[in-house]
Structure formats: C-alpha cells, structure tokens
Amino acid sequence: MTKKIIGRVDKVDFPKLNLFDIAVKIDTGAYTSAIHCSKIVEQNGVLHCDFNGEAITFSAFSRTDVKSSNGHKENRYKIKSEVIVFGKSYRINLTLSTRDDMRFPVLIGRQFLKHKFLVDVDMEHVSFKQKCNEYSNTF
Template sequence: MSKKIIGRVDKVDFPKLGLYHIDVKMDTGAYTSAIHCSEIIKENDTLRCIFNSAVHQNFGKTEIVFHNYRHTNVKSSNGYKENRYKVKSEVIFFGKTYKINLTLSTRDDMKFPVLIGRQFLKQKFLVDVDLENVSHLSRQYEYSHPF
C-alpha cells in the first residue's frame, strides 16, 4: 500500500462528531490523536461530550453521547502522565473516511484543537513539514473542477 503525502497541518472533517473544516496538526511525536472537548459528563454507562470552543474555528456547540469509551494514560513531551477518555470516531482525509482513536482533552489554550498522532498516521501517510493543507486543497480542487 502506497502512502499519501500530507503536510504538517490541514483541515479535515469529523462527520460523526458534527465537526467540519477543523484545523489539525500532525504530531509524529504523539502516539495517540487528541481532540478538544470542552465538557465531559459521565452518566451511567455513557459519556456525554460537548465539543465547543470560542477560540477554535468551526467548533460550534456539538454534543455527542458515546456508549463505548475507554481510559488511557497519555504522557506529554515533558513526561507528565494524564489519564484521559478515549473514543472511536471517523475522520476524512483526501475524501476518504478513516477510523480514528481520539483522546479527549481541553485544548482551548492550544493553537490547534486536534493533534493527529502516529497511531493514525502510520501505514497511511508520510508527513512533509514543508507542506500545509494538502488534503483540504485537494478537496477544493475536486469541487472546483468537476469531470
């Protein structure tokens, strides 16, 4: 299987989360991908997540209930370990829908609401740090040039 070349940042869709044209950063130093979640409420055996941000573009108030979720330990680059919820969802790159594992974290103080980690990138993409928005621009080209 050949790998697609992707840039260091892009804009992608998370259709199951109702989030579209979301800024993401490829983080080859991170194992797991992470998404901004402003509020997490555990009710019975479900996880109610509110994806909302006044800082991040296209993060309107979206509420999703997850019936399947896990806990995972995430170690930051400074060595700090944090226990986070992990959910499964879908993401669209280059018009193709992929399954993705996402840890939930408050990222309002970060430039990017989503980090895409190695677990997702491996065997699919090569990251060229000189490029940006490769998937997003290919989609715009597709829509502006119908064949």
C-alpha cells in the same frame, strides 16, 4: 499500499462528530491522536461531551494514560470515530482533551498515521486544498 504525503498541518472532517474543516496538527512525536472537547461527563455508563457547542454522547469509550511532551501523565477518555482525509474515510482513536489554550483543536499522532501517510513538514493543507479543488471543479 501507497502512502499519501500529508503536510504538517491540514483541515479534515469528523462527520460523526459533526465537525468539518477542522484544523489539525500532524504530530509525529505523539502516539495517540487528541481532540478538543469540553464538559466531559461520564454518567450511568454514557460519556457526554461538548464539541464546538454541540453535545454528543458515547456509549462505547475507554480510558487511557497519555504522556505529554513535558512528561506529565494524564488519564483521558478515548473514543473511536472517523476522519475524512484526502476524500477517504478512516477509523481513528481520539483521546478527549481540553485544548482551549492550544492553536490546533486536534493533534493527529503516529498511531493513525502509520501505514497510511508520510509527513512532509514543508507542506500544509494538502488534503484540504485537494478537497477545495474537487469542489470547485464540480461547478
């Protein structure tokens, strides 16, 4: 399998979360991927979350410990979803985090990147540019 080259930042789609052209930071220092959401509440075995003002519920979820770059350990909810990169849909594990104070609402970590992508830190928005070019060529 040939690995695609992805840049240090991009914009991708999370169709099951109704999120499109979402800015992501490719973070080879992070093992897991994380996505911003708010109002995370577990109630009667169902996880309720808010993504960009839209309430979404999950019946399948788990919890996992995540260690930040400063060594702080946090127990987070983890969901399975899908992400579209370079026009292809992939399954992805996402930990849920409040990232209000962060520049990027999503971090893509090594667990997702391995066996699929090589990271070129000199490049940006490679998948998004391809998507825009394909869209403009349809007219």
